[in-house]
Amino acid sequence: MGYIKLSKKSFFHNLDYFSSLCGGKNKLSIALKDNAYGHGTYEIALFCQEYGIKHVFVRNLREYQIIKNFNFDSILVLYDIPKKVNENIIIAVNSIEYLKNIPNNSKVEIKLDTGMNRNGIYENEILKAVELIREKQLVLNGVFTHFCCADEDNDITLNQEKKFQILVKYFKKDFSNFRIHCAASAGVHKVDMSKYDLARIGIGAYGYLDLDQERYLKPVMSLYGQKIATKRLNKGDHIGYGSDAFVALKDIVVSNYNIGYGDGFFRFSEHKKANIADGRKILGRVSMDSLSVEGDDDEICIFNNVSQIAQANNTIKYEVLASLNPNIEKIK
Amino acid sequence: MGYIKLSKKSFFHNLDYFSSLCGGKNKLSIALKDNAYGHGTYEIALFCQEYGIKHVFVRNLREYQIIKNFNFDSILVLYDIPKKVNENIIIAVNSIEYLKNIPNNSKVEIKLDTGMNRNGIYENEILKAVELIREKQLVLNGVFTHFCCADEDNDITLNQEKKFQILVKYFKKDFSNFRIHCAASAGVHKVDMSKYDLARIGIGAYGYLDLDQERYLKPVMSLYGQKIATKRLNKGDHIGYGSDAFVALKDIVVSNYNIGYGDGFFRFSEHKKANIADGRKILGRVSMDSLSVEGDDDEICIFNNVSQIAQANNTIKYEVLASLNPNIEKIK
Numbered sequence: 001m002g003y004i005k006l007s008k009k010s011f012f013h014n015l016d017y018f019s020s021l022c023g024g025k026n027k028l029s030i031a032l033k034d035n036a037y038g039h040g041t042y043e044i045a046l047f048c049q050e051y052g053i054k055h056v057f058v059r060n061l062r063e064y065q066i067i068k069n070f071n072f073d074s075i076l077v078l079y080d081i082p083k084k085v086n087e088n089i090i091i092a093v094n095s096i097e098y099l100k101n102i103p104n105n106s107k108v109e110i111k112l113d114t115g116m117n118r119n120g121i122y123e124n125e126i127l128k129a130v131e132l133i134r135e136k137q138l139v140l141n142g143v144f145t146h147f148c149c150a151d152e153d154n155d156i157t158l159n160q161e162k163k164f165q166i167l168v169k170y171f172k173k174d175f176s177n178f179r180i181h182c183a184a185s186a187g188v189h190k191v192d193m194s195k196y197d198l199a200r201i202g203i204g205a206y207g208y209l210d211l212d213q214e215r216y217l218k219p220v221m222s223l224y225g226q227k228i229a230t231k232r233l234n235k236g237d238h239i240g241y242g243s244d245a246f247v248a249l250k251d252i253v254v255s256n257y258n259i260g261y262g263d264g265f266f267r268f269s270e271h272k273k274a275n276i277a278d279g280r281k282i283l284g285r286v287s288m289d290s291l292s293v294e295g296d297d298d299e300i301c302i303f304n305n306v307s308q309i310a311q312a313n314n315t316i317k318y319e320v321l322a323s324l325n326p327n328i329e330k331i332k
Numbered sequence: 333m334g335y336i337k338l339s340k341k342s343f344f345h346n347l348d349y350f351s352s353l354c355g356g357k358n359k360l361s362i363a364l365k366d367n368a369y370g371h372g373t374y375e376i377a378l379f380c381q382e383y384g385i386k387h388v389f390v391r392n393l394r395e396y397q398i399i400k401n402f403n404f405d406s407i408l409v410l411y412d413i414p415k416k417v418n419e420n421i422i423i424a425v426n427s428i429e430y431l432k433n434i435p436n437n438s439k440v441e442i443k444l445d446t447g448m449n450r451n452g453i454y455e456n457e458i459l460k461a462v463e464l465i466r467e468k469q470l471v472l473n474g475v476f477t478h479f480c481c482a483d484e485d486n487d488i489t490l491n492q493e494k495k496f497q498i499l500v501k502y503f504k505k506d507f508s509n510f511r512i513h514c515a516a517s518a519g520v521h522k523v524d525m526s527k528y529d530l531a532r533i534g535i536g537a538y539g540y541l542d543l544d545q546e547r548y549l550k551p552v553m554s555l556y557g558q559k560i561a562t563k564r565l566n567k568g569d570h571i572g573y574g575s576d577a578f579v580a581l582k583d584i585v586v587s588n589y590n591i592g593y594g595d596g597f598f599r600f601s602e603h604k605k606a607n608i609a610d611g612r613k614i615l616g617r618v619s620m621d622s623l624s625v626e627g628d629d630d631e632i633c634i635f636n637n638v639s640q641i642a643q644a645n646n647t648i649k650y651e652v653l654a655s656l657n658p659n660i661e662k663i664k
Contacts, residue, residue: 001392034594034620059594059621060333062659079560079590079621095561117571118588118624119561149575156575228411229427229451239449243481243488256450258411262366262391262654264596267647288366288654289391289411292450315599322594322620326659327394 002225002259002302003329006039010207010218011047017216018185018201022193029055029181031202032067033078038264038321039206039221040330041066048072055198057092064089074141076109090141094119099132108133109142109179112167114160116148123163126170133175142179142197143171150186151210157190186211208306208317221321222277222304223265223328225257230296239284239292245270246284246292254283254292259302262288264324266313274312277301334557334591334634335661338371342539342550343379349548350517350533354525361387361513363534364399365410370596370653371538371553372662373398380404387530389424396421406473408441422473426451431464440465441474441511444499446492448480455495458502465507474511474529475503482518483542489522517541540638540649553653554609554636555597555660557589562628571616571624577602578616578624586615586624591634594620596656598645606644609633 019025030053031037036044041058045067048056054073058064060080067075068088076090085103093099093110102108110129113120121129133140145164149156164182171178179197183190185204189211193199203209207219233239233248240246248254261267268274269285276282276293278301283292293300303309306320313320351357362385363369368376373390377399380388386405390396392412399407400420408422417435425431425442434440442461445452453461465472477496481488496514503510511529515522517536521543525531535541539551565571565580572578580586593599600606601617608614608625610633615624625632635641638652645652 001394037620062333097561113563115570116573117563117565117569117586118619118622122563148570148573152575154575229429231445231449231454233449237449238447238480241448241480243484243486254449261651264655264657267651271646287450288369288650290450314603318620319593319599323596323655323657325596325655326657 001263001325001328002223002257002299003331004039004324005222005224005331006043006047007218007220007222008047008050008332011044011205011220012051014205014207014217014220015051015053015201018188018199018204021188022199025052026054027193027196027198028053029057029074029076029198029200030205031200032056033059033063033202034322035063035324035326037202037206037318038324038326040326043330043332045070045072057200061089076142082106092144093121093129096121096125096128096132099129099136099138102136102138104136105138106136107139107141109144110140110171112143112145112164114145114163114167115156116146120145123167126167130170130174140171140175140178142181143168144181144198144200147182147184147187147190150184150190157187161191185209189213203318206321210316219305221306223259223302223324224299225259225291225302226299227297228256228258228290230255240287241285242270252294253296254294255296255300256290256292257300257302258290260287260289260291262325263328265291265302266309266320268312272312274309277304333595333657333660334555334589334631335663336371336656337554337556337663338375338379339550339552339554340379340382340664343376343537343552344383346537346539346549346552347383347385347533350520350531350536354520354531357384358386359525359528359530360385361389361406361408361530361532362537363532364388365391365395365534366654367395367656367658369534369538369650370656370658372658375662375664377402377404389532393421408474414438424476425453425461428453428457428460428464431461431468431470434468434470436468437470438468439471439473441476442472442503444475444477444496446477446495446499447488448478452477455499458499462503462506472503472507472510474513475500476513476530476532479514479516479519479522482516482522489519493523518543521545535650538653542648551637553638555591555634555656556631557591557623557634558631559629560588560590560622562587572619573617574602584626585628586626587628587632588622588624589632589634590622592619592621592623594657595660597623597634598641598652600644604644606641609636 057076111120181198310317389408443452513530642649
């Protein structure tokens, strides 16, 4: 399973960037969801606490349990409903059905669908939502939306924001003292953050952004593999599964390391090739438990920046991070 | 995170098949490694115990901890070395270095490299291995190898087996009462199992095989997503991330379900399309936490057979299973 090295320094550097962009660290809510994008919900929660982060969000109650004893002012749970009211949980409301199922007196945050067409309350459902909040004596802690295309160069985000502003007014008529947020890592570069209470920072905190500003950020995670065995191959020998996935063109020394697709790393092969951090090729097919590269180092850095791995798999950086097995050990 | 449904009936059906092929259930060692190929090490260990399986293997000591109190005769740990001798653990020896690091008096099983060129002892290292076993008073519990190409239609497996037979003789000179095994799920269709003590069954136990005989097996896992929200889209509306990943060509009803690439499911998109079990398309891009399909069912079966998903991602069935997030709830 190798291990993951986390750079607190890089994480703090990224938080400094977003803090300065958004108007202070009290305006940041950090994504601890999906195992903190693969970095470890617990480990990143520790970093957040040390930095002075007040607000975080998780995916479900399992993740809430991991961080419930941390010193955060708010924990927003995006996709789960507790069975009993719990004043330490803020429940994101993804639909009218969600509202119906939430225990009376819970704290909620209404998600408004301004164009994702996926989760959240539409404009024509707001009256019903307000009615249910009153009826169930829910505490309206906030109203928010999510941008679909903040990393695209078009007006969609601007239009979503305009729509959001209009919809928020419906709630202002009936409620006060609730927080308002819309932007995530890319979005904060497009909206005027002085108008909002919070920015939800996910991928940016971990060092990536599909915008030019990525150059101001530093990746937090490096993935390491530890050696299982070293082999001296003769010209013509093959490695691992498949008789023609990799055949040595000359006598070489190769080693096998304990990272495989069972760790959520992608299964690179003769059809889809990638390199480790120092540029050496991954030879043949990645197995469930291991992969091979030339050389005999005791351990290798598989990546310290996921850009090349994402590109080699024709996907986005998020997937490389978030699909890593949560059981991989984290080292600071 | 949805949930995984496990079919004990299908698992037992597959074990019946391999039991009959290999000469009885006492000759099967079942792969509980890598979270039992995504099915849950603990849950599948329960199934194995009920069926009367005596032998299992895991990847590391973390997995050993999960099943150490089960009633198995042997637990082989493939890629980890305990700090202290533990008579309940059989340590697979992947290299001479491994042997040096194993605590004295431990039980070991020597892996012989007969052509994977990845892990295991080469012929020219056997004398050194025997010397170390004696010196450290290790208990030789077994000798084994692994086939690189048992699902290919060529002589490679036969040649590996011949080589294995020759290498095993070196150990027979010095040791007795050790078990001998070489074949895994595909391999048992190629070797004469009466010559061996054990077959290591992984993918076959879970219902898959890259051989025609796959038709005799039944998939054990189905993955389900639970609804987050339903939306009525107008013609021209898009869904999720990206303004052009999916655009509705007519008014439709779509729902969003709680399986995403954060669950280790692949990130299908406009560039790489896949269907759920009943043939409905996954619309637009799979997000970290969710995916969308047409309709409004409360829950959907994402897959009950991973063949189509594997093909759509241009990979093997193993990867679909083993890369699933171990935290997904299992239901029997």
